[in-house]
Amino acid sequence: MKSDVEENIDADLNAADVQPFEVSGGASAFPPSVQPGIPKLGRKPRGWTRAPIGEFLEPVFRTAKLVDDERYQLVTAKRSRGGIVPRAILYGRDIHTKTQFYVEANDFLISRRQISHGACGLVPANLDGAVVSNEYVALKPKSGLDLRFLQHLSHSVYFQQTCFHSSIGVHVEKLVFKIEDWLEWEIDVPPMAEQRRIADILDAWDRAIAHTEALIDAKRRRKAELTRRLLHEGGERNGRLGDLAAINPRGPRVSENSSVSFVPMDAVSEDGRLIINLARRRGEIGSGYTGFVDNDVLVAKITPCFENGKGGHVCGLHSGVGFGSTEFHVLRPNDQGDARFIHHHIMAAAFRRNGERYMTGSAGQRRVPAAFIEDYRIPLMDAERRRNAASILDAADNEIGLLQQELRRLTDQKRGLMQKLLSGDMRLSSMEAAE
Known part of the structure; x- marks a missing residue:
């Protein structure tokens, strides 16, 4: 059974012409994970607040004094907003960088060395109490910023561009993030109720994408098993x-x-x-x-x-x-x-x-x-079995192909929807502008 949010998505989409996100033409000298353009905000949406990022987020430092015989969970931030994931569990004596800090669930964690590639995200509950080196910075929201809205905002092109332009260095793989510069960039933030509504809609879209990805993974595993049985077993x-x-x-x-x-x-x-x-x-x-x-x-x-x-x-x-x-x-x-x-x-x-x-x-x-x-x-095997095996595997490929098309469609639609919601171009008329 669908949630209220999922039931209302179609109505929200019908209220605006949501098109896939368009990227300006011309080849880029940077990898796809980098958004090097100049960050520019459009007209401030009515009822939203425009202020420096530092008005909404503040760094937190929880020093971890490592003990040689204790074990610690280390984490890493994946590129392209891939999230915060486990890296290793090590004894204190095996952690070479001794300057470590604890992170808590729902910290917004940024990799200073990889943020230009989008290495950031919310710390999940299962990694509460993990440690990171001073190559990372953890941030907590101040009043007026919803964590889930922040997570989606971090996927926006504007947010990524501010991170790139707050990093210095001579090579894209060796840029160093200047947190104090980044906190000066302005962002547009809607009232809390609208933030939560936007996050609800984009969360539902993410669930649909994750469900399709899981189906593709399952179909690929099934095809691998069919391949083993049909091509590598039996035969005269x-x-x-x-x-x-x-x-x-x-x-x-x-x-x-x-x-x-x-x-x-x-x-x-x-x-x-x-x-x-x-x-x-x-x-x-x-x-x-x-x-x-x-x-x-x-x-x-x-x-x-x-x-x-x-x-x-x-x-x-x-x-x-x-x-x-x-x-x-x-x-x-x-x-x-x-x-x-x-x-x-x-x-x-x-x-x-x-x-x-x-x-x-x-x-x-x-x-x-x-x-x-x-x-x-x-x-x-004989010719008939070869043809049959190929036909079965072709059908499996077709199923995977259709799901991949659906995944691309969902991803494009979500990207376009996100751009409209996070810029204020699409407003949610079904909710009040403020709590």
Whole structure:
């Protein structure tokens, strides 16, 4: 049964045109976890308070005097607002940084070294009494600020930008947070009742996202079990992938005036799907590329692309012919009906685990040899069982794909909704403006 908050979400959304959050065009020199733009507040919403962050939050310091024979829970703040999580439990004598502080449940904890990447969050109840070094700062709200509202506010672009611009250094990975500067930035805060209503709505959205993520995780575990049973158990005889496909066959002959598909390594997702299919003229591609045709199966040669599952079944190419990175191995099925069966083998975790043992080259340039793929041992069942196994695993992939689409939709909607609620562009007409 839905809560009152969840029942009212649709009504709240119908009251405004909520669109996914838009990011300005142009590539960024910073990683996705960083929001480097200049923090700018819009017009102050009617009835809200605009004041420095220091009017709402204050640092707290609870010195922990470490005892060698006592054990202490250490925590860390994950990047991209990933929350506060356990790190290790150590005896006092094993904690090298002796300047430690206790944190309490519902402290807002900031990593001074990683806050430019969004490493902050509320301390959960199960980590009450943990210790952190002076590389962290814990803050408590003053009157007029709801903790759950603060948690959501920390996900806003404006909040992240204030953190970035309160950090100094010459490299994004070595910035140091200046808490005294950050506390001077102004924020817009609604009355307490509106804060709680906003937090209720965004909490409900987070529950829907978490539920979908849990379903995806469960479906992936189920698919892993199906893969083990369908691909790695049974079979009339012990075979090899090389029995089903030619490894790195001669590329297709294509006229220089022909238009063909071009597939770079970054056009292949980590779930084995071609996510880009760029048509180019053969004469514009140049030499030194791997050629393949429809129903070939690609396998990345290099780490970490191989370890992350880059590769998969090629289908729907422009003109049926494609060229791509030389860092792909090409598997051409002897029977095109085996393409999906081979695809699921090369996407399986067991394939990658075994491949890592056969890699050659230096640490930064390790490669999987073609001989490993050709000799990779598989139980070789009859053609009908191969087709059935591929169909079952395709259906499992489709289920996961639909859930991933739903997760993206929910995430985009929540991001757009959050932007409107936290900026005051969308007001909650069903509640009073003040307590």
